[in-house]
Amino acid sequence: MKLKGRVALITGAGSGFGREIAIQMAREGAKIGVNDIHRRAVEGTLEALEQIGSEGLALEADVGNVDQVKRMFEKTVSKWGTIDILVNNAGIAVKPEWKEYQELHNRAVLKAVDEVMKTGKVQESMKVTSAFQDEWWHATLNVNLNGTFYCTREALKTMEVKGRGKIINMASITGVQGEPNVPAYAASKGGIIAFTKSLAKEVIGSGIQVNAVAPGYCGTPLLNSIDQQLLTILKTQIPIGRLGTAREVASLVVYLATDDADYIVGQVIGVNGGLGI
Numbered sequence: 001m002k003l004k005g006r007v008a009l010i011t012g013a014g015s016g017f018g019r020e021i022a023i024q025m026a027r028e029g030a031k032i033g034v035n036d037i038h039r040r041a042v043e044g045t046l047e048a049l050e051q052i053g054s055e056g057l058a059l060e061a062d063v064g065n066v067d068q069v070k071r072m073f074e075k076t077v078s079k080w081g082t083i084d085i086l087v088n089n090a091g092i093a094v095k096p097e098w099k100e101y102q103e104l105h106n107r108a109v110l111k112a113v114d115e116v117m118k119t120g121k122v123q124e125s126m127k128v129t130s131a132f133q134d135e136w137w138h139a140t141l142n143v144n145l146n147g148t149f150y151c152t153r154e155a156l157k158t159m160e161v162k163g164r165g166k167i168i169n170m171a172s173i174t175g176v177q178g179e180p181n182v183p184a185y186a187a188s189k190g191g192i193i194a195f196t197k198s199l200a201k202e203v204i205g206s207g208i209q210v211n212a213v214a215p216g217y218c219g220t221p222l223l224n225s226i227d228q229q230l231l232t233i234l235k236t237q238i239p240i241g242r243l244g245t246a247r248e249v250a251s252l253v254v255y256l257a258t259d260d261a262d263y264i265v266g267q268v269i270g271v272n273g274g275l276g277i
């Protein structure tokens with residue numbers, strides 16, 4: 001058990017990568033603070049932890065809300081006395097209520113693909129950013145980037161005193177190489193990468209390792225909004241020929257949280273089936 005007795009707080013742990021990270025860290029002996037904005041999602045992960053005989057703490061909170069984040073860290077430290085590992089995993093690409101954006105995005109990509117098939121090149125701008133609404137921009141940046149900052153700030157208050165800690169941020173291949181039609185998501189993930197590298201240099205003197213994981217396309221509910229035809233096209237571009245799984249991303253995150261990864265500092269590690277070579 002490589003994380004025996006360690007206290008981990010995982011954001012967005014009610015689904016996809018976050019739930020799998022919680023389960024895998026619990027199997028390694030960690031106590032898990034289970035954060036999610038949705039109560040039912042938190043409960044589902046706590047049930048999974050209970051089944052493997054592990055200790056979990058319900059932390060229903062919006063990571064984009066400073067006061068809720070502060071209360072969530074206070075609750076964790078008051079229960080377990082410390083925080084050893086923070087995984088900033090909560091993230092959104094598109095909200096279910098943003099139907100207009102989903103349609104705009106899917107239409108733009110399929111049109112571009114059609115143009116390439118017929119003429120060999122894209123004929124004009126995909127015109128998503130010029131129609132992008134302020135609400136979509138601010139909400140995405142607030143959850144993905146502000147949320148990462150708010151949680152990190154609270155975790156550091158404990159880790160800097162303790163002189164030890166692991167922070168793992170969930171970036172994306174989109175933040176590394178860019179992707180058309182997702183301006184806010186790409187900016188948030190690019191921001192997370194720059195934040196990770198800068199912070200890693202700042203806090204390593206206190207024995208705190210900060211790294212990021214940058215997955216490619218993986219089969220989680222986050223991809224539900226993508227048009228099926230589009231997903232089929234996407235898969236053809238992934239050298240390994242399939243989507244990734246939550247298990248494959250989680251195992252890297254768990255490794256980064258262990259002492260085995262102590263010499264890995266400020267890195268952005270891809271898990272992408274070869275998409276980012």
Ligand SMILES: NC(=O)c1ccc[n+]([C@@H]2O[C@H](COP(=O)([O-])OP(=O)(O)OC[C@H]3O[C@@H](n4cnc5c(N)ncnc54)[C@H](O)[C@@H]3O)[C@@H](O)[C@H]2O)c1
Nearest residue numbers: 012015016017036037062063090091172215217218220222
């Ligand atoms: N699935 C992919 O292909 C993929 C690829 C690259 C990066 N990622 C990133 O991985 C992370 C996890 O995504 P996933 O694929 O597991 O998606 P997911 O939708 O299954 O899980 C995300 C979780 O975050 C929670 N969440 C959303 N807003 C929140 C908030 N404000 N506060 C707290 N919790 C909130 C959701 O309720 C959900 O349970 C995200 O940061 C995402 O951007 C995913």
